[in-house]
Amino acid sequence: MSQQSTPKPRGLLSLETLAQQVQAGVIDTVVAAFPDHYGRLLGKRFDAEYFLQEVSDHGTHGCDYLLTTDMEMNPVPGYRFASWELGYGDFHLVPDLSTLRQASWLEKSALVLCDLEREHQGLVTVAPRSLLKEQVRRSAELGYQVLAASELEYYLFTTSFREAQAQGYRGLAPAGWYIEDYHLLQGSRVEEYTGAVRRHLKHSGIPVENSKGEWGLGQHEINVRYAEVLEMADRHVLYKQCMKEIADQMGLSVTFMAKFANGQAGSSSHLHLSLWREGQSAFAGTGAEGSEVFGWFLAGWIAHAEEFMPFYAPTVNSYKRYEDGSWAPTRLAWSLDNRTAGFRVVGRGQSLRIECRIPGADCNPYLAFTAALASGLDGIRRKLEPPPAFRGDIYAAQHLPRVPYTLGEACERFAQSPFVREVLGSEVQEHYAHFFHSEWQAYIRAVSDWERQRYFERI
Template sequence: MSQQSGPQPQGLLSLEALAQQVEEGAIETVIAAFPDHYGRLLGKRFEAEYFLQEVAGHGTHGCDYLLTTDMEMNPVPGYRFASWELGYGDFHLVPDLSTLRLASWLERSAIVLCDVEREQTGGVSIAPRSLLKAQVQRAAELGYRALAASELEYYLFTTSYREAHAQGYQGLKPAGWYIEDYHLLQGSRVEDYTAAVRRNLKRSGIPVENSKGEWGLGQHEINVRYAEVLEMADRHVLYKQCMKEIADQMGVSVTFMAKFTHGQAGSSSHLHLSLWLPGGSAFAGEGAEGSEVFRWFLAGWIAHTEEFMPFYAPTVNSYKRYEDGSWAPTRLAWSHDNRTAGFRVVGQGQSLRIECRIPGADCNPYLAFTAALASGLDGIRRRLEPPPAFRGDIYAAQHLPRVPYTLGEASERFAQSAFVREVLGSEVQEHYAHFFRSEWQAYNRAVSDWERQRYFERI
């Protein structure tokens, strides 16, 4: 990473440019979206003229139950933020016009991301984008700006989403039939889909670096260019939306589950992060391990990983990815350019950065980057020193602390953490503890195919 994140990408729109394209008939629909706790984009589609006349300046409304639902969109009881008792009223969606861009994968459409506010009290602290903006502000108060990238892996299937659902997500046909890590022939076989994604991301203001095959059958990765950390989180959720909608249009499907199936590699979302001062990288130093700021930030990030684990691994499925020898990290250690480490230090000088390999592709990027920044900035504040760099196979280092085994375990550590309460506030901690506990409880109530196959006849 260099200090400059590049020229203004094509595809971003000013209001004036949007108005011109609306007048020319090139854009008819503007989508106003916001990320929920899962990192999904929710929102509304507006006639473009109405968006320009009303929504761009005044925002719109949404039901506040959207920040208290489960994956099935069922309202979950027990939240202070919104409930049946409080009547499930509205919150305000305020377009962040710096995110306004073409959605070139959709016909004559643009999209803008919104911040969630209460009209009387301002920003909603529990909204994922609000959490990350608060940590960006904390970094700015210390003189830093954070540059970041997230590397998303996914599995591609020739089965459509509708067919996959009808089949109970069983018997899906992977796009590849042998391990295709860096394999160009296998990549060529799905280039119709991958090229369409690259092309539309670029046209929609999300610069792409490359695409490649990954280790699993039908597993791939498309890397988009790094940016300021909030912009990177925005790119991340738009990237997923674009990929799913293009897959739907082409009659195929993709999944960002952390562990799609036993025996195949999990899908990760490696986070790259560095801090910058006006004169250059705050991580760069004369020694091989970088500056004091780099060491302090790395130490804080590692020190608080366990208590922030649900922000990196938010689903029940997340924890099935952490298998020794599977390319997913299982222990909390750092190393130079070592893919068995939870924290891999890469680059040198102005490009020196930390790659955290713990999050899966199912992470909400706003929450993951919030945890990373809050933890690292605490390391700077307290001038923490990291443990010695580990050399060798970290999978074999049984003495090192391990990531939690389940979402249930991780949720309790999060709920009881004094540090999480200090940096996020008790309201946010309580809200998300309830969210993760509810997900874990829903899993514990479910009866799985594995149980029926194992116990139906033979127990």
């Protein structure tokens, strides 16, 4: 990862260009979207002419319950932000016009991401995009620009989403039938889908680097070009949305679960991050291990990883990915180009960067990057020294601290952390602690197929 001047990605639109395309009949719909706590895109579809006349300047409204729901869109009680008692009012969706782009996978459509605001109160502090923008602001106060990338893995099935749901997500047909890591023959069999994704992303303002097979049956990865950290988080949620919608159009299905099935590799979202100042990497040093700033940032990121685990691993399923010998990290240590480490340092000189391998494909990138920056910047402020680089098989290093075993354990550490309270504020900490705890409680109350198969007759 090195900073170079790159042309504006193809597919990004100015309001003037959008107006021209609307006039020519090329675009007739604009999707206004924002990420929720799960990282899903929610929003509205507007007639393009109405968007230009009203929404581009004045925004639109959405119900504030959307930041208090569970996965099924049920409003969850217990939030201070919004509740039945408060009447579930509105927040304001303010288009970030720098994100306006053609959504080429949707017919005659453009898309813009929005920030959430309360009238006369500024940004909604608990909104994921607001959290990351605050950490970007704090980075800038210290004189740093943040460059980032996220690698997103997924499983592809020839079963459609509708059929998968009807089958209870059992007996799905994977798109591949043997391990296909870097395997070009298997990759060519799904190129109709993967190629379509690459082309649509490119034409929608999201430059693509490559696609490749991964270790699981039907598992693949698409990597998009790195960018400033907020833009990278935007790219992440957009290319995830694009992939789901193209799969749906083709009668396929794709999952970003961290651990889809026993015995199969988990799906990760490795985060790459570096700090820059005046066009030069602040991480670059004379040796392979980088500058003092690099060491301080790395030390802070590692030191606070346990407290911020729900921001990297937000679901019950996330923690089933952390198995020794599975390519997923289980220990909080760093190493030079070692894929068994939670923190893998790669590149040299201007390309030196930290790859955090802890997040799964189910992470919300805004929250994951928020945690990374808050932790790393604390390391810089306090000039923390990282532990020595580990060499060897970290899975075998039982003395090293381990990532939490469950979402419940991670929730408790997050909720009780003075550091999380300091960097996010008590309101945000309480809000997200309740969100993750509600997810954990829903799991605790559920009766699973595993329990019925194990206990129905034989207990």
